[in-house]
Amino acid sequence: MSSIQRQIRFESDRDPGFADEIRAMPGCELIDRCIQCATCSGVCPVSTYMELTPRRIIELTRNGFKQDVLNANTIWICTSCYECQVECPKEIGITDVMYALKTKAIQAGVEPKHLGPPVLFKEFYNMVRKTGRMSETQLAVRSFIKSNPMQMWGMKWLGLRLLKTGRFSVKLEHMPKPSVLHTALDHADRIDGRRAK
Amino acid sequence: MKYSYFPGCSLKATGRAYEESFLSLCKALDMEMEELENWNCCGATSFMSVEMGAAYALTIRNLAIAEKAGLDMVAPCGGCYGILLKADHYYKKYPTVHESAVKSLKTEGLEYKGTVRVRHPLDVLASDLPPRALRSKVKKPLKGLKVACYYGCRFVRPIAPFDDMHNPETMDLLLKTVGARIVDYTMKGKCCGGAMSGAMPNVAQEMTYLILRAAERAEADVVATACPLCQFNLEAYQDEIRAAHPDLKPIPVVYFTQLLGVALGLDATATALNRQIVPVEPILREKGILADEKKQPATAGV
Numbered sequence: 001m002s003s004i005q006r007q008i009r010f011e012s013d014r015d016p017g018f019a020d021e022i023r024a025m026p027g028c029e030l031i032d033r034c035i036q037c038a039t040c041s042g043v044c045p046v047s048t049y050m051e052l053t054p055r056r057i058i059e060l061t062r063n064g065f066k067q068d069v070l071n072a073n074t075i076w077i078c079t080s081c082y083e084c085q086v087e088c089p090k091e092i093g094i095t096d097v098m099y100a101l102k103t104k105a106i107q108a109g110v111e112p113k114h115l116g117p118p119v120l121f122k123e124f125y126n127m128v129r130k131t132g133r134m135s136e137t138q139l140a141v142r143s144f145i146k147s148n149p150m151q152m153w154g155m156k157w158l159g160l161r162l163l164k165t166g167r168f169s170v171k172l173e174h175m176p177k178p179s180v181l182h183t184a185l186d187h188a189d190r191i192d193g194r195r196a197k
Numbered sequence: 198m199k200y201s202y203f204p205g206c207s208l209k210a211t212g213r214a215y216e217e218s219f220l221s222l223c224k225a226l227d228m229e230m231e232e233l234e235n236w237n238c239c240g241a242t243s244f245m246s247v248e249m250g251a252a253y254a255l256t257i258r259n260l261a262i263a264e265k266a267g268l269d270m271v272a273p274c275g276g277c278y279g280i281l282l283k284a285d286h287y288y289k290k291y292p293t294v295h296e297s298a299v300k301s302l303k304t305e306g307l308e309y310k311g312t313v314r315v316r317h318p319l320d321v322l323a324s325d326l327p328p329r330a331l332r333s334k335v336k337k338p339l340k341g342l343k344v345a346c347y348y349g350c351r352f353v354r355p356i357a358p359f360d361d362m363h364n365p366e367t368m369d370l371l372l373k374t375v376g377a378r379i380v381d382y383t384m385k386g387k388c389c390g391g392a393m394s395g396a397m398p399n400v401a402q403e404m405t406y407l408i409l410r411a412a413e414r415a416e417a418d419v420v421a422t423a424c425p426l427c428q429f430n431l432e433a434y435q436d437e438i439r440a441a442h443p444d445l446k447p448i449p450v451v452y453f454t455q456l457l458g459v460a461l462g463l464d465a466t467a468t469a470l471n472r473q474i475v476p477v478e479p480i481l482r483e484k485g486i487l488a489d490e491k492k493q494p495a496t497a498g499v
Contacts (some may be wrong), residue, residue: 025249026291045388049400055290080242081388082354084278086362095355102246116396117246124243128255132237134206140395150235151398165472167211169295176235181258183304189297 014064021104022061025192027096031062040084041092050074054094060098066168070105074098076117098147121146129185132175137168198325200316201268203259204229205277205425206238212274212425218454219273219318221467225334226326230271232236233262242392252303253294254370254379256284261302261309269314271321273454275406275424276391277352281315286356314482318454319367319423320359331374336378336462341484344374345380345417347408349389349427368423368453375460382415384408389430395487398437407437409448411440418480421453428452432474449477459486 020133022028034055041053046164052060052072060068069075075098084094104112111118120143129132144152162168175181209215223230236243236259245252251491258396260281272278287294302308321333344492346368354363362369365386369379387408390401409431412420422428432450437446451473457482458468468478 022295025342026253026287026294045404046393046400069367075444077393077397079346079388079393080377081348081350081389083388086354093355099249103249106247112294120392120396121243121246124241128238128240128244129251134241135237136207136210143395147396154437157436158241161433161436161474162211165474167213167472173206173209175237178237180235180305181237181255184258185251185254188251188301188303189247189293191253191293191297192248192252 008194009068014095015066016064016188018066019062019064021031022097022100025100027093030057030090030092030134031058031088031097033194034058034062034092035090037089039087039089043083043087044078045081045083046077049081052080054098057076057101058092058094062087069101070108070110073100073112073115075105076112076115094194100192107192116143116147116148129182130178132181133173135169135171143190156190158167198227198232199229199268200321201263201266202232203236203239203270203272203277203281204232205272205274207274207276207425207429209373211429212324215273215425215452215454216465217300217469217472218452218458222322222454222461223462223466225461225463226322227240228321228325229233231266233259233270236262237430239274239280241273241276241280241484243278250293250297253284253287257288257298257309258302258305258307259317260285260288260313261307261319263313264309265307268366269321270345271316271318273335273423275349275351275485278317279354279356279358282318282356282358283426285296285311285315285405286342286351309468317359317423319352319371322457323367323371324359329361329438331371331457337365337458337460337486339456339484339486340357340371340376342456342481342486343380343416344372344377345382345415345420346385346453347389347412347420347422347427347431347450348385349424350386351424353386368421372421372453372456375457377456380415381414381418382411382417384411389427391426391430394426394430394434396432397404398475401430402434402438402441405434406442406445409435409438410447413446413448417448418484419456419477420448420450420455422450423453437474446473447474449475449480451477463496
């Protein structure tokens with residue numbers, strides 16, 4: 001906070017190749033249609049929490065300002081409710097752009113390491129790759145340990161309420177045969193820019 | 198009528214009441230649900246945020262298994278339903294998604310031709326039953342019960358095969374059929390916060406508060422949902438929300454399948470009302486829909 005930084009962007013901050021990488025991802029091909037009307041920012045239920053609103057994310061992305069968009073909290077706050085996407089008058093896949101940016105941020109290793117959403121996404125990913133299914137309690141505990149362990153204390157009443165109604169389970173769920181899924185996923189392409197194994 | 202059933206992970210855990218009430222309802226309406234063999238997690242919003250190619254392959258694997266079974270695929274969870282539809286759509290639209298999934302499926306000897314119809318229970322119950330099939334089975338009409346139907350996102354966004362994208366009303370119609378009164382309120386399609394309820398509780402709880410407050414202002418007795426995450430977010434955090442917003446009164450949040458089950462006179466195990474954190478029986482008794490406990494003979498089982 002104390003460091004003083006340049007507030008305007010220079011041409012040299014741009015990475016035009018980045019915009020092309022995003023355009024090549026499913027659902028993101030129409031970003032150049034954007035007329036900056038900000039319908040997306042207006043209908044977004046969480047834009048009030050965002051450092052950059054969805055409208056600004058689209059503009060910065062298509063102009064190649066990679067560092068700005070990958071470091072904004074916006075992409076982690078997006079709940080992917082698709083309201084922006086269905087309301088966009090130019091039919092741009094705004095939620096898909098958010099997904100594309102999330103994968104890019106994780107790939108570049110710039111995701112906030114203790115912020116709830118990226119921690120949850122990575123834990124979810126690791127769990128499903130391994131077992132083929134998601135186990136809610138285990139996922140919650142693992143995510144809290146890595147993001148905000150104190151939060152677990154605040155969740156004790158919720159745990160109790162679930163226990164009382166028979167909705168609490170600590171079991172690690174898995175597919176009957178997860179090995180087939182391991183092989184299958186290893187053979188999928190990395191369409192988010194990473195090279196296949 | 199026979200369908201492939203894709204439960205998804207939540208219906209086996211916190212969303213157990215949804216599976217129990219849905220499957221009992223199907224039984225009562227002669228709809229057969231056959232659980233998909235060796236299904237895997239749909240990937241939800243999280244998997245796709247980490248690795249996109251594998252995410253689509255993961256979802257499409259379920260579609261390929263369902264195609265082999267040759268039946269319509271019913272996915273009650275909003276998250277699963279939405280992502281299955283989207284993956285099917287993108288598999289046909291984007292060559293990158295297609296090629297990646299084909300390679301992945303091949304390792305298991307599977308292929309996906311793209312013929313599976315992904316269905317939601319709302320869609321199936323509203324469109325596949327013969328006319329009056331539901332109405333003729335009603336034993337305890339939900340007379341006088343004011344219901345706020347909450348849709349959230351996935352049934353109609355980004356793809357809406359069976360309802361209006363901007364003003365969905367399938368759930369309204371189903372519950373009206375069994376006698377409920379539907380209240381109109383502004384927040385029925387707004388996001389419940391989804392996975393943010395765990396990852397960013399303060400943000401998500403603010404979102405659910407606005408939805409519950411709107412339902413309350415519309416004088417709803419109960420909120421009906423059709424997705425395990427919506428139901429969980431709207432019901433389970435009411436105590437926490439009240440810490441910041443003391444004006445919020447407890448309001449029961451149930452699955453629409455539970456209400457249909459009650460109307461059809463199914464027993465307590467079938468409607469799974471005992472799984473509610475905010476009990477719904479008191480209001481159902483008050484409206485005379487459920488029999489008063491005291492009047493029941495002592496031997497009546499629960």
